[in-house]
Amino acid sequence: MRALQVDQVPRFLGRRIAGDYELTQCVPSKSIKFRVVAGRARPTGIYTFKAAGGATTVTFRLNLQTKGFAMLMDPIVNRTMKSEVATLANLKAYLESQS
DSSP states (O other): OOOEEEOOOOEETTEEOOOOEEEEEEETTTEEEEEEOSSSOOOEEEEEEEEETTEEEEEEEEEOOOOGGGGGGHHHHHHHHHHHHHTHHHHHHHHHHTO
């Protein structure tokens, strides 16, 4: 798979931050892996998809190794990531409304 880069500028604590990411692997109906390629934090992550009856279970994992002063931001980053993951419910509602 040729890597796909997505440029974005999300907000964190009211400030704009670089958050461009690159899709590094895509296995149809199984998983999507990515890595952040811009900004101070450079996490990697994976979305996995698993058939569950007539539905699909989506699991999201994010790996961010913080060091030094940045470790103090861990609780804030965790809260932000939880709110980002919560938006998956919005995606689910949107996709179901399209069928």
